[in-house]
Amino acid sequence: MVEVDKSAPRVAILGTGAIGSAVVHRLLRGGYDVTVWNRTESRATELVAAGALPARSVREAVxxxxxxxxxxxxxxxxEQCLTQLDRDLSGQTIVGMYTGTPGEAxxxxxxxxxxxxxxxDAGIQASPEMIGTDAATILYSGSRHAFEQHRTTLELLSRPRFVxxxxxxxxxxxxxxxxxWYDAQLGLLRALDAARDAGIDVLDFSHTASTQLGHVVAGLSATVSEMERATCPPGPADLTEHLTVVRHLIDLRVGRRLGDGGLPEVAARIEALIADGRGGEGLTATVG
Structure with missing residues (x-):
C-alpha cells in the first residue's frame, strides 16, 4: 500500500481518458491524494478502485x-468545465492538458x-504509456511561478520543460x-510520388532523398544562427537561383494529388525580396 505524502499538494484530475488515467495512476504511485471527475462517472470506477477519490461535480473536485x-x-x-467554476480560486493552479490551438490556450x-x-498550458509529447517515464516530455507555458511551485509533481509525469x-x-x-513532421513527411511523399510517376525506381530514389533530408538537419544550427543574427548569406544559392528552382517545382506539382505544398506563396515572397534588391541573400531571408 502506498503511503500518502501529506506534504504533497492535493490534486484533481478532470477527465479520465487515456492521458488522464495515466496521470492519476502515476500520482497515486507517488503517494498523492488524487480526486477524479469524469462527465461519465462510470469511466472513473477503475481509478476509484485504485485509490482515487471520486467527485460528483467539477466544483467538488476543484x-x-x-x-x-x-x-x-x-x-x-x-470551456465546459471552466464555465462551472464561479468562485475565487486564489492559490490554486489549473493545468490545461489537452490538444488545442494557441488561441484556445x-x-x-x-x-x-x-x-x-x-x-x-501543457503540450504533451508522449503517449499514455510513456507518462511517468524518462521517455515522456511535457511542455508547459504560462505562469512560471506555478511551474516552479509544482515542479516536483510535474517531474513525476515526465521531463517537464517550461517554454x-x-x-x-x-x-x-x-x-x-x-x-x-508533416512538412517533411508530405514533402517526401510528393517527391516519391513524382519519381514513381516518372518511372523511376523509388527505392533507388529514396537513397538520394535520405541524403537531401540530411542536408536540412545538418544545416539546422547555421539556419538558427542566421535567424538570431538577422543575417542571410546565400550559401549554396541566392534568392534569384532559388526562385528558378521553386518555379520548376511548381510546374512539376501542378495537378498532383498532394498539391504544391504552398510553393506559389514562397515564390511570391522571393519575388518581393528580389524586387526590394535582396536577390543576393539566402533562403532564410524569406522569414526575415
Whole structure:
C-alpha cells in the first residue's frame, strides 16, 4: 500500500481518458491524494478502485485541490468545465492538458486568470504509456511561478520543460513540431510520388532523398544562427537561383494529388525580396 505524502499538494484530475488515467495512476504511485471527475462517472470506477477519490461535480473536485489537471479531449470540453467554476480560486493552479490551438490556450488562460488562479498550458509529447517515464516530455507555458511551485509533481509525469510565459507558447511549440513532421513527411511523399510517376525506381530514389533530408538537419544550427543574427548569406544559392528552382517545382506539382505544398506563396515572397534588391541573400531571408 502506498503511503500518502501529506506534504504533497492535493490534486484533481478532470477527465479520465487515456492521458488522464495515466496521470492519476502515476500520482497515486507517488503517494498523492488524487480526486477524479469524469462527465461519465462510470469511466472513473477503475481509478476509484485504485485509490482515487471520486467527485460528483467539477466544483467538488476543484474545491478540495490546489493543483487541477484538465486532461480533456479538446478546448470545448475545457470551456465546459471552466464555465462551472464561479468562485475565487486564489492559490490554486489549473493545468490545461489537452490538444488545442494557441488561441484556445490564450482563452483558457484568460478565463482561469479571472478566477484568480494560476494557469499552465501543457503540450504533451508522449503517449499514455510513456507518462511517468524518462521517455515522456511535457511542455508547459504560462505562469512560471506555478511551474516552479509544482515542479516536483510535474517531474513525476515526465521531463517537464517550461517554454515561455505566454500561455500559448506550449501550443505553438507543440504544433510547430507537428508541422515540421508533416512538412517533411508530405514533402517526401510528393517527391516519391513524382519519381514513381516518372518511372523511376523509388527505392533507388529514396537513397538520394535520405541524403537531401540530411542536408536540412545538418544545416539546422547555421539556419538558427542566421535567424538570431538577422543575417542571410546565400550559401549554396541566392534568392534569384532559388526562385528558378521553386518555379520548376511548381510546374512539376501542378495537378498532383498532394498539391504544391504552398510553393506559389514562397515564390511570391522571393519575388518581393528580389524586387526590394535582396536577390543576393539566402533562403532564410524569406522569414526575415
Amino acid at each position: 474545491s478540495s485541490s490546489t493543483l487541477i489537471f484538465l486532461t480533456l479531449k479538446d478546448y470545448a470540453a475545457v 490564450w482563452s483558457a488562460a484568460q478565463r482561469v486568470t479571472r478566477l484568480e488562479a494560476q494557469y499552465l 515561455g510565459e505566454a500561455p500559448e507558447a506550449a501550443a505553438v511549440w507543440d504544433l510547430a513540431l507537428f508541422g515540421l
